[in-house]
Amino acid sequence: MKYVLATILTTTLVQTAAAADLQDKPMDRMPMGQPMPMEQPASVAPTAKASGTIKAIDAGKGTVTLAHGPVPSLQWPPMTMGFAATPEQLKGLKVGDQVNFEFQSQGMTARIVSIRKAD
Ligand SMILES: [Cu+2]
Known part of the structure; x- marks a missing residue:
């Protein structure tokens, strides 16, 4: 019984960590298909x-x-x-x-x- 509880606990911890990981990641990612706001083509001089x-x-x-x-x-x-x-x-x-x-x-x-x- 102790083994099963430990397994459940471990699985829960891993899932919680994975969920936290998923929540953090979108903040780091650049949006797909959108140019960076500061980006300018090098060929265009101001x-x-x-x-x-x-x-x-x-x-x-x-x-x-x-x-x-x-x-x-x-x-x-x-x-x-x-x-x-x-x-x-x-x-x-x-x-x-x-x-x-x-x-x-x-x-x-x-x-x-x-x-x-x-x-
Ligand atoms: Cu000058």
Whole structure:
């Protein structure tokens, strides 16, 4: 009789442990078929807006150097840096112009999406 009780007790303990295990597991699992909330395709660079002053233009290299203000969306402080730009985007712009611009930043490369003189 003692043996049977021990077996029942052991079985109950194992079942309780298994039930507890099942209850815990769903919390750890990622939902199936749902993308992670923070995930972004690596090929899509975020577009950010900023304003600044043109410090240099190199149409041959396709760059414009801008002293820009802070870019909160990228957590960038104000700085002077070069941006890739097309000749069309640089047309009509000169050193000293105040500009508003949009750009894409991917790693160390920042590329002008649009740029125009500030009003
Ligand atoms: Cu910068």
